[in-house]
Amino acid sequence: xxxxxxxxxxxxxxxxxxxxxxxxxxxxxxxxxxxxxxxxxxxxxxxxxxxxxxxxxxxxxxxxxxxxxxxxxxxxxxxxxxxxxxxxxxxxxxxxxxxxxxxxxxxxxxxxxxxxxxxxxxxxxxxxxxxxx
Amino acid sequence: xxxxxxxxxxxxxxxxxxxxxxxxxxxxxxxxxxxxxxxxxxxxxxxxxxxxxxxxxxxxxxxxxxxxxxxxxxxxxxxxxxxxxxxxxxxxxxxxxxxxxxxxxxxxxxxxxxxxxxxxxxxxxxxxxxxxxxxxxxxxxxxxxxxxxxxxxxxxxxxxxxxxxxxxxxxxxxxxxxxxxxxxxxxxxxxxxxxxxxxxxxxxxxxxxxxxxxxxxxxxxxxxxxxxxxxxxxxxxxxxxxxxxxxxxxxxxxxxxxxxxxxxxxxxxxxxxxxxxxxxxxxxxxxxxxxxxxxxxxxxxxxxxxxxxxxxxxxxxxxxxxxxxxx
Numbered sequence: 001x002x003x004x005x006x007x008x009x010x011x012x013x014x015x016x017x018x019x020x021x022x023x024x025x026x027x028x029x030x031x032x033x034x035x036x037x038x039x040x041x042x043x044x045x046x047x048x049x050x051x052x053x054x055x056x057x058x059x060x061x062x063x064x065x066x067x068x069x070x071x072x073x074x075x076x077x078x079x080x081x082x083x084x085x086x087x088x089x090x091x092x093x094x095x096x097x098x099x100x101x102x103x104x105x106x107x108x109x110x111x112x113x114x115x116x117x118x119x120x121x122x123x124x125x126x127x128x129x130x131x132x133x
Numbered sequence: 134x135x136x137x138x139x140x141x142x143x144x145x146x147x148x149x150x151x152x153x154x155x156x157x158x159x160x161x162x163x164x165x166x167x168x169x170x171x172x173x174x175x176x177x178x179x180x181x182x183x184x185x186x187x188x189x190x191x192x193x194x195x196x197x198x199x200x201x202x203x204x205x206x207x208x209x210x211x212x213x214x215x216x217x218x219x220x221x222x223x224x225x226x227x228x229x230x231x232x233x234x235x236x237x238x239x240x241x242x243x244x245x246x247x248x249x250x251x252x253x254x255x256x257x258x259x260x261x262x263x264x265x266x267x268x269x270x271x272x273x274x275x276x277x278x279x280x281x282x283x284x285x286x287x288x289x290x291x292x293x294x295x296x297x298x299x300x301x302x303x304x305x306x307x308x309x310x311x312x313x314x315x316x317x318x319x320x321x322x323x324x325x326x327x328x329x330x331x332x333x334x335x336x337x338x339x340x341x342x343x344x345x346x347x348x349x350x351x352x353x354x355x356x357x358x359x360x361x362x363x364x365x366x367x368x369x370x371x372x373x374x375x376x377x378x379x380x381x382x383x384x385x386x387x388x389x390x391x392x393x394x395x396x397x398x399x400x401x402x403x404x405x406x407x408x409x410x411x412x413x414x415x416x417x418x419x420x421x422x423x424x425x426x427x428x429x430x431x432x433x434x435x436x437x438x439x440x441x442x443x444x445x446x447x448x449x450x451x452x453x454x455x456x457x458x459x460x
Contacts, residue, residue, distance in 0.1 A: 040140050042413045043392050045444070063392050065141040065413050066328045087390070
């Protein structure tokens with residue numbers, strides 16, 4: 001498993017998802033914290049290419065042996081690609097949550113939503129606040 | 134016991150290939166003694182208690198008058214007039230109250246012994262070799278029990294477990310349990326948690342009370358008729374006689390992607406059912422579980438469909454156990 005990191009070039013959603021914005025598209029995944037909470041990911045059920053995501057709404061599920069967890073969309077858009085490699089190797093979500101463990105790629109629907117995402121510092125502060133509750 | 138130490142799959146594979154150690158001290162114990170101890174247990178437990186030799190062990194269920202299951206339990210016969218019964222943690226108080234009430238008609242005393250015992254389960258193909266380095270006698274074989282010192286601590290060593298692997302369970306005074314734990318993990322046993330315990334027992338189709346067994350289900354529909362000896366006249370036996378259940382608990386495996394979870398609806402061409410246990414099998418690498426289905430859909434190979442949070446998933450009824458030792 002990778003060490004705990006929150007790269008500075010990503011936007012973060014409080015439900016422990018990240019988005020890497022690249023022009024009019026973005027890649028989504030779950031954060032190091034999210035995969036650590038979940039444990040070994042053993043199944044990712046990808047949404048259909050062409051379906052839409054709505055910011056703050058679940059768009060997929062990841063499962064560990066013990067539990068299933070909804071994945072919340074950080075941004076709205078249309079799914080243009082899913083990470084098919086995860087069907088054979090879902091553990092990539094644990095091993096490389098910001099790289100090979102990406103979940104979907106989305107054509108963004110509302111660029112203004114990007115401003116609502118947290119930067120890495122703000123997300124780390126959120127985690128610190130949650131863990132001290 | 135935590136859900137996991139290093140990870141459920143790692144711990145699961147350790148038990149299947151080497152040895153794992155579970156702290157199952159949450160389980161309860163009830164002692165039964167007295168001239169009528171056997172007659173009393175014969176009245177409340179579903180199996181034929183008279184068949185347990187001193188130093189023997191037996192699995193049974195505890196039923197209500199209507200046949201509903203109160204608990205599933207292992208009973209050890211320590212000597213002619215002394216038995217130890219291991220209860221599920223969540224049921225322990227209810228079991229003890231039930232046993233104490235029914236014991237009043239017998240010359241037998243039941244004692245709540247849960248506070249006197251910690252319990253460790255050492256399971257896996259290497260379990261006996263690891264244990265052998267910490268005992269100076271022969272460990273009891275499968276379904277037998279013996280009192281001996283393990284790593285210096287007085288233990289009741291039982292050739293039982295709930296993983297489908299060979300191994301032992303150790304009943305030990307709580308103050309001594311940490312030393313025994315350290316000796317066995319130091320000897321190579323992998324600490325294993327509740328998550329692996331659940332995946333291991335489900336691969337071999339052992340029941341979990343609260344999932345696969347409940348007061349609303351009888352042992353016949355749960356597939357536990359083999360441990361219900363109706364001619365012993367146990368409480369609930371009349372309700373189970375000549376029973377032809379409309380539903381039966383069957384093991385199943387997914388034939389495609391997905392992981393079943395308890396509560397998922399089941400669709401068969403003979404009607405609906407419900408998943409009671411479900412997980413990803415670490416050894417088979419597919420979704421597996423147990424479900425109550427219409428009796429007509431019981432045959433291994435019957436295709437069924439499981440609704441996993443709105444998604445239909447293809448599965449088929451399988452024979453038990455779902456996992457068989459490849460060696």
